[in-house]
Structures are given as structure tokens and as C-alpha cells.
Amino acid sequence: GExxxxxxxxxxxxxxxxxxxxxxxxxxxxxxxxxxxxESGKGPQFxxxxxxxxxxxxxxxxxxxxxxxxKHLSLQIAATQxxxxxxxxxxxxxxxxxxxxFGKGTRLSVIA
Amino acid sequence: DTAVSQTxxxxxxxxxxxxxxxCEQNLGHDTMYWYKQxxxxxxxxxxxxxxxxxxxxETVPNRFSPKSPDKAHLNLHINSLExxxxxxxxxxxxxxxxxxxxxxxxxxxxxxx
Numbered sequence: 001g002e003x004x005x006x007x008x009x010x011x012x013x014x015x016x017x018x019x020x021x022x023x024x025x026x027x028x029x030x031x032x033x034x035x036x037x038x039e040s041g042k043g044p045q046f047x048x049x050x051x052x053x054x055x056x057x058x059x060x061x062x063x064x065x066x067x068x069x070x071k072h073l074s075l076q077i078a079a080t081q082x083x084x085x086x087x088x089x090x091x092x093x094x095x096x097x098x099x100x101x102f103g104k105g106t107r108l109s110v111i112a
Numbered sequence: 113d114t115a116v117s118q119t120x121x122x123x124x125x126x127x128x129x130x131x132x133x134x135c136e137q138n139l140g141h142d143t144m145y146w147y148k149q150x151x152x153x154x155x156x157x158x159x160x161x162x163x164x165x166x167x168x169x170e171t172v173p174n175r176f177s178p179k180s181p182d183k184a185h186l187n188l189h190i191n192s193l194e195x196x197x198x199x200x201x202x203x204x205x206x207x208x209x210x211x212x213x214x215x216x217x218x219x220x221x222x223x224x225x
Contacts, residue, residue, distance in 0.1 A: 034213060043116075043202050043216035044155070087153055093211035099145070099168060100214055102155040 012109045019077040021106045023090035028071060032093035034100065035064060035075045039086045047075070047088075077108075085110045115139050116217035118203045124223045125193055132189045133220045135203030141215075142208035143167075144186040146178060149200040149219070161186055162208060193224045 013019045025033070031052040036044035050057045050064045050073075057064050063076040073090050087107050091100040118135040125131055137144060145168075146158040160168035161180040175191045186203060200219045206212040 032211060036216075038153075041219075043204075043218045046213055046215065049213060089155065091214075095211070097210050099157050099160060099210045105153045107153075 009104070010107045010109070012111055013080050015080060015082060015110050015112050017080055019075075019080045019084065019108055021075045021077075021088050021090075021108065023073040023075075023103050025071050025073060025090070025092050025103075027092065027094045027101075028068070030092040030094050033064070033066060033073050034091045035062075035073075036089040036091060036102075037084075037086045038089065038105070044089055080108075080110050082110045082112055084108060116203055116205055116215055118201075118217040118220050120220060121218065122221045122223075124225060127193055127195060127224055129193050130189070130191045131193060131222070132187055133201055133203070133222075134185070134187045135217060136185050137203075137205040137215075137217075138184065139205055139215060141205035142183055143206045143210065143212070144180065144183070145204040145206070145214065146186065146188050147202040147204060147216075149202060151199075155202070159186075159188075160210065167210070190222075193222075195224050198222055198224045 034049040035047040037047050038044040048059045048062050048064050050066050061078045065074045087105045089105045090103045116137045143162045145160045148156050158172050159178045163183050164180045177189045180186045200221050202219050203217040204214045206214045
């Protein structure tokens with residue numbers, strides 16, 4: 001079946017460094033992608049999204065890059081802070097009227 | 113001003129009991145969901161309702177029964193709880209139709225002993 005996967009299950013970065021969290025997706029028909037952040041004891045929170053007609057989208061300290069050629073999605077966090085420590089999920093919309101498919105998550109640990 | 117709220121947040125119960133988790137959203141969304149998150153953080157959809165109508169019913173034991181009295185509420189009732197039901201259950205909502213951004217509640221931690 002179609003799936004969304006992550007290259008790195010855990011990622012440790014020094015405070016102040018940039019973080020890059022990667023996600024590989026397998027459904028070339030997916031047209032909408034979202035990154036979620038889940039802090040300990042909380043529900044996943046929307047961070048940023050991108051549609052398939054874009055390659056890049058920037059938010060506050062976060063940037064999502066989409067490479068449709070290799071079906072790869074990444075989340076870049078600039079100047080990583082301790083508050084960025086969380087599990088990050090990518091999610092894709094495979095077709096128009098199906099629920100989002102979530103990846104397995106990457107745990108980001110920020111070292112002070 | 114909580115967007116998606118679910119209760120209880122923590123629930124410890126014995127095997128064989130019946131329990132319910134309630135969920136309400138004040139975002140005006142038409143579609144609501146229940147997700148289960150296992151110990152490895154994998155999020156698996158269980159059910160989805162659109163305007164009180166069931167539209168997704170994944171392979172879930174029939175001990176799990178969702179109920180949507182109106183489009184702002186989606187409750188989850190679980191009969192005859194088993195050890196394997198221990199997990200975090202997330203309620204969520206989105207604008208009408210699947211594939212839209214999903215907004216999650218804070219989760220309900222269920223432990224079956």
C-alpha cells in the first residue's frame with residue numbers, strides 16, 4: 001500500500017543550529033502535505049503545509065521543501081531552540097477525498 | 113478557547129470494563145475523527161464522521177463504537193476493554209471533506225490493567 005516514511009527516527013541537534021527533518025512519500029498523486037509537531041503529553045499541532053504546485057514555503061523559523069521528482073519532503077527549523085524538542089510528523093493527502101496519511105514520526109532532541 | 117477538547121485526559125481502568133471518551137470542537141468543522149496512537153507514536157485513523165454521518169470505519173474491533181450527536185461532537189465508546197486497547201486516543205476535526213488540515217485534541221491516555 002501507499003505509505004509515508006521518514007529517513008531518521010531520531011535527530012539530536014545543538015541549540016542554535018539548524019535542523020532538517022526528512023520525509024519520503026510514495027504516492028506521486030499526493031497534492032497536499034503537512035508537517036505536525038507533537039510535544040510530550042500533547043496532541044499533534046499543525047506547523048506548516050505545502051501544495052504540490054509549490055517547491056518551497058516559509059513560515060516563522062520553519063521552511064518546508066517539496067521535491068516531487070524524488071517524492072521527498074523536508075522540514076527545516078532555523079536556530080533550533082529547546083522548545084522545538086518534539087516528535088515531528090509529515091502527512092500527505094494521497095487523493096482528493098481520502099484522509100491524511102501520517103508518517104511514523106521523527107523525534108527531535110535539542111541539546112542545550 | 114480550546115478548539116478540539118476531549119475528556120478525560122487520563123483514564124485507568126480494568127479489563128472488561130466499558131468506557132467512553134468525549135470530544136467537542138468549536139471550530140465549526142464538519143468532519144471529525146478518532147485516531148489511535150500506539151507506543152511507537154504511530155497515528156492510525158479509526159473513524160471519521162462528516163455532518164454526523166460515518167464516512168470512515170477502519171478495521172477496528174466492533175467493541176469500539178463512535179457516536180456523533182451533532183457535527184460538533186464525536187464520542188468514542190469502548191466495550192469490554194482489553195489490555196491491547198491501552199493507547200492514546202486523539203479526537204480531531206477538519207473542514208468538510210477528507211484530505212484537509214486536521215486539528216487534533218490533546219489526547220486521552222487510556223491504560224487498561
